[in-house]
Amino acid sequence: MRILLIRHGQTPSNVSGALDTAFPGAGLTDLGLSQAAAVPDALEGEGIAGLYASRLVRTQLTAQPLATRLGLPVVVQEGLEEINAGDLExxxxxxxxxxxxxxxxxWIxxxxxxxxxxxxxxxxxxxRFDAAVRAVADKHDADDTVAIVTHGAAIRMWTGLRTKESPAFGDENRIRNTGLAIVEGDPDGGWVTTSWNNDPLGGAHLIGEGF
Known part of the structure; x- marks a missing residue:
């Protein structure tokens, strides 16, 4: 299986630098909406068989333009949420x-x-993230490509801890809004990170402020 891990578009909390991880979370800024709108063209030809998002609103809003282009529903999968900030929320x-x-x-x-x-x-x-990925994998064939719209720290930590040849967790491998990591494999045999794109899928001109 091939999984496209896409970070959500820019939110007001990204701009202000707030640790926004709780449900339902912030929506998208105007730039975030533009970033989301650029995703379908950037992923043209990927042959995506399923589209998933976390329970947080920003991932579902980011996924919607791609869902419209593909004619697929955005399936909300529990467990794909951002790493909980707890007392730092x-x-x-x-x-x-x-x-x-x-x-x-x-953790790293x-x-x-x-x-x-x-x-x-x-x-x-x-x-919980492993369980969510397995739930997605169980819905698809081994040679399918699926897209998961999730969160920056979650992508960095899961790839860093669960995939071989991963960029892992480092300042040089941050993932900006609508950046993309691609992993291949399966829940039992393991995963390999095959691609890491730090910049927004629509291009560097869509890079915003904040994190």
Whole structure:
């Protein structure tokens, strides 16, 4: 199976630098809507057999133009949500963002028991994201390509911890709004990251401010 992991379009919380991870989350900015609108052309010819999004509104809004182009529904799959910020939810200060990122760095170093303050630990994140990916895979044939619109930290951590040859978690491998990571494999045999595109699918002119 081939999975296109797409980060959602820009939100007001991205612009303000807020750790926005709770349901239902923010919608898209005007730029975010433009980023989403550029996705169908960028993925023309991919042969996408299924389209999935997290429970957070921003992923579903990002997926909608692609759904319209493909004539497919946006299937909301529980478990594809962003890494929960816990006590840091909606914080914008440098200390809060650093604390969030330090927990994630511990996961990459192998300490999956470290929780985001008041949030989930690495093994908890992996368990629910793995289950979501398996649920998607179970709906498709082994040679299908599917698109999953999800979240930046979730993409970076899941690829970093669950795929071979992954860019993993590093400053040089951030993923901007509507950036794309492609993985291939299956839940039992494992996954390989085959492509990493940090910039928006529509091109670098769609890069926005914030994170």
């Amino acid at each position: 909606m914080a914008t200060g440098k200390e809060a963002v650093t604390a969030y990122l330090e927990a994630l760095a511990d 170093d192998g300490t999956l028991e470290t929780p985001v303050p008041g949030g989930e630990a690495g093994h908890e994140f992996l368990a």
